[in-house]
Amino acid sequence: MTDIFSEPFVIAFILGCITGAIPLLIASLGETIGEQSGVLNLGIEGMMLIGGYVAFVTTLSTGSFALGLIAGTLAGVATSVIMMVLNTWLGLNQIVIGLAITLAGGGITGVLYNVYFTNTPRLGQEDTLAIPFLSELPYVGKSLFTQSPMFYLSFVLAGLVAWMLLRTTVGLRFRAAGQNPNSLDAAGGNVVVTRSAAVLLGGAFSGLGGAYLAIIAAGTFTPFMTHGLGYIAIVVTMLARGRIVWVILVSFLYGVTVALGTVLQLTSFSLPTDVIKMFPFIVVMIVLIAFARGSYVPPALGEPYTRGAR
Amino acid sequence: MTTQVAENPVIVGMKNVTKTFPGVVANDQISLDIRQGLVHCLLGENGAGKSTLISILAGMQQPDSGQIEIDGKVSRITSTRAAMKLGVGVVYQHSTLISSMTVLENLMLGDTKRVLLDKKGARTKLRDLSALLGAEIDPEIKARNLGLGQQQQVEIIKALWQGSRVLILDEPTSMLTPQAIESLLASVVRLRNEGLAVIFITHKLREAYAIGDEISVLRKGRMVKHVPARELAKMNESSLKNTVLTAMFGDDQASAGNRKTIEELAGAATASRQARKAGSVSETTVLSVSQVTCSPNDGTRGIFDINIAIRAGEILGIAGIDGHGQSTLAEVLAGQRKLQSGRVLLGETDVTHLDVRARQSMGLRYVTDDRLHEGIVGNLPVSLNLLLKRVGQKPFWNRGRINRQEVLDESNRLISEFDIRTPNPETRAGTLSGGNIQKLLLARELSNNPKLVIFNKPTYGLDLKTVARVREIILEFANEGVAVLLISADLDELTELADRIAVISQGRLIGETPNVGARTAEIVGEIIVNEGAAATGKSRK
Numbered sequence: 001m002t003d004i005f006s007e008p009f010v011i012a013f014i015l016g017c018i019t020g021a022i023p024l025l026i027a028s029l030g031e032t033i034g035e036q037s038g039v040l041n042l043g044i045e046g047m048m049l050i051g052g053y054v055a056f057v058t059t060l061s062t063g064s065f066a067l068g069l070i071a072g073t074l075a076g077v078a079t080s081v082i083m084m085v086l087n088t089w090l091g092l093n094q095i096v097i098g099l100a101i102t103l104a105g106g107g108i109t110g111v112l113y114n115v116y117f118t119n120t121p122r123l124g125q126e127d128t129l130a131i132p133f134l135s136e137l138p139y140v141g142k143s144l145f146t147q148s149p150m151f152y153l154s155f156v157l158a159g160l161v162a163w164m165l166l167r168t169t170v171g172l173r174f175r176a177a178g179q180n181p182n183s184l185d186a187a188g189g190n191v192v193v194t195r196s197a198a199v200l201l202g203g204a205f206s207g208l209g210g211a212y213l214a215i216i217a218a219g220t221f222t223p224f225m226t227h228g229l230g231y232i233a234i235v236v237t238m239l240a241r242g243r244i245v246w247v248i249l250v251s252f253l254y255g256v257t258v259a260l261g262t263v264l265q266l267t268s269f270s271l272p273t274d275v276i277k278m279f280p281f282i283v284v285m286i287v288l289i290a291f292a293r294g295s296y297v298p299p300a301l302g303e304p305y306t307r308g309a310r
Numbered sequence: 311m312t313t314q315v316a317e318n319p320v321i322v323g324m325k326n327v328t329k330t331f332p333g334v335v336a337n338d339q340i341s342l343d344i345r346q347g348l349v350h351c352l353l354g355e356n357g358a359g360k361s362t363l364i365s366i367l368a369g370m371q372q373p374d375s376g377q378i379e380i381d382g383k384v385s386r387i388t389s390t391r392a393a394m395k396l397g398v399g400v401v402y403q404h405s406t407l408i409s410s411m412t413v414l415e416n417l418m419l420g421d422t423k424r425v426l427l428d429k430k431g432a433r434t435k436l437r438d439l440s441a442l443l444g445a446e447i448d449p450e451i452k453a454r455n456l457g458l459g460q461q462q463q464v465e466i467i468k469a470l471w472q473g474s475r476v477l478i479l480d481e482p483t484s485m486l487t488p489q490a491i492e493s494l495l496a497s498v499v500r501l502r503n504e505g506l507a508v509i510f511i512t513h514k515l516r517e518a519y520a521i522g523d524e525i526s527v528l529r530k531g532r533m534v535k536h537v538p539a540r541e542l543a544k545m546n547e548s549s550l551k552n553t554v555l556t557a558m559f560g561d562d563q564a565s566a567g568n569r570k571t572i573e574e575l576a577g578a579a580t581a582s583r584q585a586r587k588a589g590s591v592s593e594t595t596v597l598s599v600s601q602v603t604c605s606p607n608d609g610t611r612g613i614f615d616i617n618i619a620i621r622a623g624e625i626l627g628i629a630g631i632d633g634h635g636q637s638t639l640a641e642v643l644a645g646q647r648k649l650q651s652g653r654v655l656l657g658e659t660d661v662t663h664l665d666v667r668a669r670q671s672m673g674l675r676y677v678t679d680d681r682l683h684e685g686i687v688g689n690l691p692v693s694l695n696l697l698l699k700r701v702g703q704k705p706f707w708n709r710g711r712i713n714r715q716e717v718l719d720e721s722n723r724l725i726s727e728f729d730i731r732t733p734n735p736e737t738r739a740g741t742l743s744g745g746n747i748q749k750l751l752l753a754r755e756l757s758n759n760p761k762l763v764i765f766n767k768p769t770y771g772l773d774l775k776t777v778a779r780v781r782e783i784i785l786e787f788a789n790e791g792v793a794v795l796l797i798s799a800d801l802d803e804l805t806e807l808a809d810r811i812a813v814i815s816q817g818r819l820i821g822e823t824p825n826v827g828a829r830t831a832e833i834v835g836e837i838i839v840n841e842g843a844a845a846t847g848k849s850r851k
Contacts, residue, residue, distance in 0.1 A: 169424050176419050179408045185370075186406040187419040187468070188391040 007139055009263065014143035016262040020280070021255025022154050023048070023213035027233040028240070028247045029161045030076075030205025036165060036242050037198035038178035038300040042098025043083055044206045045230030046105020051076040051207030052214035053109040056123070056221035065126040068215045069150060069208060076207015077200055079105065084199045088192055091304035102230065110223035123219045148216050155248075157205075162244035174198050175242070178298030181305040191305045206230070232284055239291055250287075257283040318345040320382070321507045322367065322398070322476055327376035329362050336362035337373070338531040344476055348539060349498060349508040351522035353515070353554060355774045359531040360511050361403075364480055367509075368400045369393035391422065399469030403480040405461060406468070409454035409633070413464055416453055420471040439467045442504065443497040454611075454633065455816070457838075459490035461631065466497065477501060478509040483517055487801060487835030495521050513774075515554055519547050527557040534558075591809060592622040594657075596762050596793035597643070602652030604642050605817075611635045613642065613817045616652070618795070620762065625784070625794040627808030627825070629801060629834050635817035636797045637679065640766045643795070644676035645669045656762065670699055673761030677751050677768055679797075681744065685751045688740025692732050693721035695739040696754050728753040729779070745776035752783055762793045769803060781807060805830045813837045 027048055034041045041047075055072030059065055082101060086092045128146050135145040165171035173194045176184040181191045213229070214221045232254060240246035261276040322344040329337040337359045344350055354360050365371040367378075369387040377384050380396050387393045393400075407416050418432050433449055440447050445463040447456075456464060462482060469477055479498070483491045498521060502508055512518055518525055524542055527535040535557035537545070545553070598619045605612030613635040620626045628636060641647040643654065645666040654662045661669050678684045686695045697706055697717055705716045721735040730749045732742055739750060748768065755763060765784065769777040784807055788794050798804050804811050805825060811834055812822040821837035823830060 167427055169418065169421055169427055172415060172419055172427060173422075175411070176408055179410055180406075183406045183408045183416070184419065185390060186368075186400070186402060188389075188394045188422055188472070189419065190389070190391070 009266070010139045011143045012266060013259050013263050014140065016259030017252065017255040018143070018147065018151060019217040019255070020258030021252045022151060023209045023217055024229055024233055024236065024254055025158065025209075025248060025251035026154050026212055027206050027209030027230060028236040028251055029158060029244070030202040030209070031233045031237040032240065032242060032244070032247055033161065033165075033174060033198050033205070034202035035237050035301060036178045036298060037174040037195050038181065038298055038303065038305075039083070039087065039195055039199050039202070040094050040098065040234075040297075040302045041080075041083060041199070041202050041206070042095055042234070043079070043101025043105070044098075044202075044233055045226055045228070046102040047076045047079045047203055047206035048210030048213065048226050048230050049105040049109045049224070050079050051210030052225065053112065053210075053221055054207075055211030056214045059123055059215045060121060065148070065150075065215060069211045072211025072214070073204050073208045076203040076205070076210065078203075079207070080199050080203020083203070084196045087304060088195045088199055091306060094302050094304070106224050109221075113221060113223050120220060120222070123215055125219070126216060150212055150216060154212070158244050158248055165242065165244070170194075170197070175298075177305075178300050181300050181303075185305075195305070206233075209233070228281070232280075235284060235288060238297060239287070253287070254280055254284065318347050320344065321346050321380065323379040323382075324363075324367075325377050325379065327363075327366060327373045327378065329366060329371060329373050335531045337366070339376070340528075340531075340533045342526060342533065344507045344509060345524075346475070346507050347502055347505050348523040349502050349510050349521050351518040351525045352509060352511045352528065353513060353518055353525060353558060354528035355513055355558065358528040358558075360528055361480070362531075363528070364400060364402075364478055364509075364511070367393065367398055367476075367478060369398075394420070394472040394474070397473065397475035398478065399472065399474030399476065400478045401462070401465045401469045401480060401482060403482075405453075405465065405632075407453040407456075407461065407464060410452065412450050412452055413447060413456070414449040416464065417468055417471055420468060435471070436467065439470055442470075442500065443467065444493070444500060445497070459486065459493055462486070462490070462494060463497070470501075474506070476507045476509065478511070480511045481513070482510070483512060483514065487838055488831050489835040489839055491517070515551055518554070519550055525550075525554065527554055529558055591624045592791065594622045595619050595655075596622050596657060597795070598655045599643070600653050600655075602642060602649050602654065604638060604647055604649040606638060606647060610638055611817050613638050613814075616819055618812070618819075620793040620795060622761075622793055623788055623791045624810070625788050625796055625808045627804035627811040628795065628797040628814050629804050629811050630799070630814035630838075632799050634814050636814060637766060638817070639814070640676060640678070640764050640795075640797060643764055644674065646676075673759055675755040675760045675763045677755050677763065677765045679766035679768075679770060681747050681751060682740070686739045686747060689738055691736045692725070692730070692739050692742070692750060693717050693735040695750060696721045696724050696735075699754060700758065724753040724757060728783075745772045748772060748776065748780060752780065756783070756787060760787070760792050762795070763787065764795045764797070766797045767799060768796070769798075769800065801831050801834060804834075813841075815841055 027044060031041060031044055051072035054075035055068040058071035059068030079101060083097055086097050087094050126148050129149045129152065131145040135141045137145065165174065173184060173189050176187070176189065177191055177194045177198070184194065185191050210226065213226065218225060236247060236250045236254070239250055257280040261279045264271055264276055265273070320343045324340060324342040327337055327340045328335070340363065352360055352363070362371065366373050367387065369390045369392050372388070378387060379385065385396060387396060387398070414429060414432055414436065417436060418427050421428065421432070436447065436449055440463070443463055443466060445460070447460060447464060453461070453464070466477070482494060486494060495517070498508055498510065510521060522542065524539045525537040526533060535553065537550070537553065542550070600617055602616040603612070603614050611633060616639060618626065628639070630636060638647065642649050645661070645664060645668070649662070653660060656669065656672055656674055659672065661672065661674070682688065687698065694717070697720065700706060706713055706720065718735055724730070725732065725735060728749045730753060731746050739747065742750065768784065769780050772780065781803065784794060784796065796804065796808055808825050810822060810824050811830060812819050813834055814820070815838065820841045823833045823837070
């Protein structure tokens with residue numbers, strides 16, 4: 001039996017935690033932007049799968065992880081154009097469109113994968129970026145500070161999103177569009193343009209999250225590999241209520257539960273893998289029951305904006 | 311009033327502007343000149359086309375024909391942003407502030423050209439504009455916590471934020487106390503003296519006379535009367551009243567018996583309280599509410615430590631700005647919200663833990679302010695909407711089966727009694743006009759033996775004639791011994807109808823006064839001002 005506090009064990013735990021948390025963090029950032037501006041993106045799951053698949057194919061054929069991430073991001077943007085046109089421009093129901101994107105995203109990527117890949121190709125390991133000095137620390141050095149560049153970048157992105165929402169006029173307009181679109185309209189802002197931007201940004205983050213999940217966290221693509229991660233991102237967003245620090249914390253709480261599952265498999269506890277796989281979702285349910293009363297959505301969330309309608 | 315006003319240059323000139331919506335000509339060939347340094351009062355009742363005119367000037371709607379000249383140049387106001395660039399600022403009738411954001415954030419929303427939020431600059435600008443208005447506003451206070459007059463001052467500052475030269479005020483006084491109206495009028499005069507052009511929309515003649523440099527009257531989408539500054543200077547209040555009332559309602563209606571009501575509604579005469587039948591208020595207490603607290607966790611404002619007693623035949627008015635707990639109070643009493651503590655007695659019975667239906671059958675009725683969504687089921691016919699609260703009851707339903715004839719008979723009776731204008735009882739209720747939907751609600755709630763009726767803003771957004779009819783109905787029922795809780799943001803309405811008026815602020819009742827007639831509005835104003843002063847005193851030091 002492996003000693004629980006041995007170095008390889010702790011490293012495995014932290015790595016598992018990061019693998020679980022980062023895709024969720026990135027996707028939740030995008031969902032936060034959308035939700036703050038009043039667009040509930042239920043299509044996030046489909047956008048992540050499309051982003052993941054496109055990233056996988058790109059990295060497989062070019063060998064570049066950076067190109068894969070960029071391609072995944074763009075694929076997310078392209079998918080969110082559907083959401084933008086149908087919902088923000090034409091005022092169709094967000095829930096119907098979102099679910100359609102999720103179903104289509106899973107179906108399309110699943111079919112494409114099964115047609116083109118008979119065996120399961122793996123991508124190999126991306127070059128990691130070791131932070132000088134810090135990476136030589138025991139325990140955390142080989143886990144936290146020897147990571148994919150995208151790992152560090154995701155925290156930069158989180159900081160940027162927080163800064164954008166709180167300190168810039170664009171962020172203020174995003175929030176206004178979710179709180180009271182009439183006010184934004186009366187103040188000379190353009191609700192449709194503002195929400196379109198939020199939807200596209202949300203799509204970009206979803207695609208990037210899916211790309212990270214596929215090419216960095218898993219090293220491959222498998223159909224429906226998100227396993228409800230997009231929906232968990234929606235939960236994270238609602239619990240965080242626009243506060244990015246909370247987005248990070250809740251994402252890592254999820255990461256911890258995923259890592260616990262992985263680690264438990266390394267020990268000699270004989271838990272069925274099904275139970276272990278259930279673990280993160282059970283934790284999410286418990287968190288929801290405990291905090292759902294405090295969850296909050298902007299008043300105008302899910303409402304298409306029509307000028308003059310009250 | 312200014313004497314040599316004719317020379318003031320025209321900033322905005324509307325020429326033959328027409329705007330039609332399906333079935334209505336909202337603006338019909340309207341021409342209007344807005345001059346620098348003058349207050350142009352626009353009068354007209356609901357539906358006369360004032361709102362459409364404003365949304366055209368604000369860039370929200372495009373006219374079908376006609377043109378708008380700004381500084382003599384033909385301009386198209388294609389968006390709200392374009393309107394701001396051209397120097398047109400609007401204060402809408404309904405608040406456009408985002409209640410969960412601070413004053414400063416609300417104002418910075420107008421800084422569209424910047425990338426970073428400039429808090430420091432915004433603070434300075436707020437201070438300058440407050441000084442111009444003669445106001446004092448805490449930049450960090452959340453908009454929902456602003457006091458009565460302050461909210462409006464912030465709206466005006468917001469409208470001036472981009473350096474407007476034309477300020478449009480849409481019915482700015484409808485929710486204000488006499489004191490707040492006075493300070494608003496003073497602010498408007500200061501802005502005018504700074505050279506701003508002001509469009510002041512109202513349906514109260516008194517105000518138009520007090521502040522207007524010129525007056526225009528709209529009726530059914532047409533400009534029916536224009537009194538230029540030179541002419542207005544020569545008129546006294548009563549000759550103006552005759553001119554305007556005739557223009558507003560036409561000769562026939564103004565001379566008929568309802569002239570008095572119309573005058574009162576138009577604010578031409580001081581609203582006088584109709585003499586209530588002596589002894590119509592009995593000694594029996596119908597509703598007694600003690601120490602009721604309810605703080606909902608869905609973001610609506612809570613109510614705290616509410617104590618109310620209403621006797622049979624009595625009308626208790628609740629005054630206060632919108633969103634200070636009025637709806638929560640009404641919903642708690644109706645049984646739609648659970649309270650945290652306190653007791654509600656209906657007569658002798660404790661109804662604190664009874665549900666809506668049980669309270670309903672005991673004679674408690676609630677006429678909601680959300681007529682369209684909460685009040686009716688738009689897709690159901692008028693007849694079923696009238697009987698919505700008696701579903702399953704005999705004789706309309708028999709062992710689960712509907713008895714169409716009974717439903718139809720009862721609906722027809724209510725339709726004629728309450729004068730609901732509907733093509734037939736099977737018409738979908740959602741297609742009726744606002745006034746008729748309200749009459750439908752009244753018919754439903756006031757039939758079948760009411761003992762206590764809660765009205766939440768019963769005349770909000772209705773045309774003058776329906777307003778008069780609704781107020782009459784409320785008085786009739788009170789005279790028959792029904793206890794009434796009347797929640798309204800319109801002080802004139804409260805002083806006209808209520809026996810006592812309590813003031814609600816931040817979810818608490820902060821004072822009460824018997825309705826003593828003409829001075830009541832001022833007393834209510836004092837209650838609000840004193841409370842406001844106490845609150846700012848607390849927060850200052």
